[in-house]
Amino acid sequence: MFVIFLFDAINSCRWQAVWLASCYRAAARLAGNGNSNYGSTDLRMKSIPNVSISFQVHTDRNVADAVVKQSVVEVPVPTADEMPPGQVLIAISHSSINYKDALAAVAHPGVARKLPLVPGIDAAGVVVESKSAAWPEGAHVMISQEAFGTTYDGGWRQLAWVPADWLLPLPNGVSPAQACGLGTAGITAAWAIQALIDHQCFDREYPLLVTGASGGVGSFTIDILAALGQRVTAVTSKIEQQSRLLNLGASNVLLRSDFEDTTTRSLLSTRWAGGVDTVGSIGLNTLIRSTADGGCVAACGMASGTDLILSVYPFILRGVILYGIDCTRYSQPEKTVMWERLTSQWLPQRALAEIEVIGLDDVPDRVFSLIENRHSGRCVVELPALNY
Numbered sequence: 001m002f003v004i005f006l007f008d009a010i011n012s013c014r015w016q017a018v019w020l021a022s023c024y025r026a027a028a029r030l031a032g033n034g035n036s037n038y039g040s041t042d043l044r045m046k047s048i049p050n051v052s053i054s055f056q057v058h059t060d061r062n063v064a065d066a067v068v069k070q071s072v073v074e075v076p077v078p079t080a081d082e083m084p085p086g087q088v089l090i091a092i093s094h095s096s097i098n099y100k101d102a103l104a105a106v107a108h109p110g111v112a113r114k115l116p117l118v119p120g121i122d123a124a125g126v127v128v129e130s131k132s133a134a135w136p137e138g139a140h141v142m143i144s145q146e147a148f149g150t151t152y153d154g155g156w157r158q159l160a161w162v163p164a165d166w167l168l169p170l171p172n173g174v175s176p177a178q179a180c181g182l183g184t185a186g187i188t189a190a191w192a193i194q195a196l197i198d199h200q201c202f203d204r205e206y207p208l209l210v211t212g213a214s215g216g217v218g219s220f221t222i223d224i225l226a227a228l229g230q231r232v233t234a235v236t237s238k239i240e241q242q243s244r245l246l247n248l249g250a251s252n253v254l255l256r257s258d259f260e261d262t263t264t265r266s267l268l269s270t271r272w273a274g275g276v277d278t279v280g281s282i283g284l285n286t287l288i289r290s291t292a293d294g295g296c297v298a299a300c301g302m303a304s305g306t307d308l309i310l311s312v313y314p315f316i317l318r319g320v321i322l323y324g325i326d327c328t329r330y331s332q333p334e335k336t337v338m339w340e341r342l343t344s345q346w347l348p349q350r351a352l353a354e355i356e357v358i359g360l361d362d363v364p365d366r367v368f369s370l371i372e373n374r375h376s377g378r379c380v381v382e383l384p385a386l387n388y
């Protein structure tokens with residue numbers, strides 16, 4: 001049922017893409033399509049626009065096989081008087097496309113919890129109006145929030161009122177494009193790496209392993225682990241990604257078809273000190289069964305599936321730890337500490353150097369690429385610049 005829905009949604013989105021591109025071009029002409037606001041704290045603005053150019057997704061869930069519409073529209077922006085205390089208005093210059101955003105963009109019911117919806121879990125920009133003492137006007141900020149772009153409208157828009165306690169500081173030297181390039185994928189990679197450190201998986205006899213290596217989380221994980229001096233084996237389904245993954249710091253690259261073990265053996269020969277799994281299902285299953293004594297597997301993704309069929313032997317006979325990563329469950333102070341680590345000593349320079357920046361008109365194509373696993377690395381969305 002879902003597959004049919006998704007397939008139809010994707011096809012209908014393809015039709016929408018042409019329309020979307022022309023809508024966007026018209027809207028961008030209105031707004032002026034320029035560079036990001038980074039570096040500009042001159043907020044002597046004449047007036048904040050009362051509409052925000054936004055990428056909106058809509059469908060009718062009461063109708064079977066309903067068309068999913070994606071459109072670039074102008075959405076009214078509430079005034080400060082209409083907002084409760086503790087809210088800040090962000091002029092967003094950049095957002096990104098995470099796997100979850102791609103699902104939101106096709107109105108996946110598990111992700112798009114309201115309709116119409118503006119996707120975008122990540123956003124970076126500058127505070128242009130504040131009802132919070134903690135974040136004055138002119139502060140450069142980053143948002144990476146699960147509810148943003150799922151329960152509430154997200155970052156694929158120019159202006160957004162958000163709760164002040166969602167904000168992370170944009171460190172000096174990190175541009176909004178880089179911050180969104182890191183975004184939820186970078187933060188998730190950082191938590192997964194922290195789990196490997198906490199469970200003493202570094203500098204062991206065996207290398208670490210990363211699945212879904214060509215994706216956002218996978219690429220950042222490889223880059224950071226290699227920079228921290230660890231041997232990393234990358235698993236990918238894309239043979240053409242081999243040299244890129246080696247350049248990111250992988251010491252070895254395995255094709256998914258060569259790595260995954262579909263037998264029902266409870267344990268496999270030990271090969272890994274542990275690792276980070278971004279795909280779930282048989283990839284995670286194989287990693288757990290081949291992890292050495294006392295190793296830890298940090299599991300964060302399900303691109304391949306949500307099933308996990310195992311015996312208890314890896315856990316009882318080898319003491320393997322399966323550590324679930326949910327980047328949304330950390331408090332804002334914890335998140336801030338991890339964000340500062342990620343944007344300083346763990347900054348994944350190599351993966352960041354290859355970030356692709358696109359406009360709203362390219363978003364539908366990228367959404368399909370992610371869902372169809374034709375994409376690698378990170379994709380940042382640059383919003384039309386605000387003219388005010």
Ligand SMILES: NC(=O)c1ccc[n+]([C@@H]2O[C@H](COP(=O)([O-])OP(=O)(O)OC[C@H]3O[C@@H](n4cnc5c(N)ncnc54)[C@H](OP(=O)(O)O)[C@@H]3O)[C@@H](O)[C@H]2O)c1
Nearest residue numbers: 099212213214215216217236237301302303304326327373
């Ligand atoms: N738990 C959390 O807090 C959290 C936070 C962020 C993201 N996530 C999840 O982590 C996963 C990775 O996120 P991401 O942003 O890195 O996504 P991404 O950029 O789309 O990368 C996912 C990678 O997984 C592999 N893949 C895709 N489809 C697959 C399939 N059907 N079967 C097997 N492998 C497949 C691909 O790598 P190869 O082709 O190289 O194998 C792809 O590049 C997603 O499932 C996402 O929802 C979880």
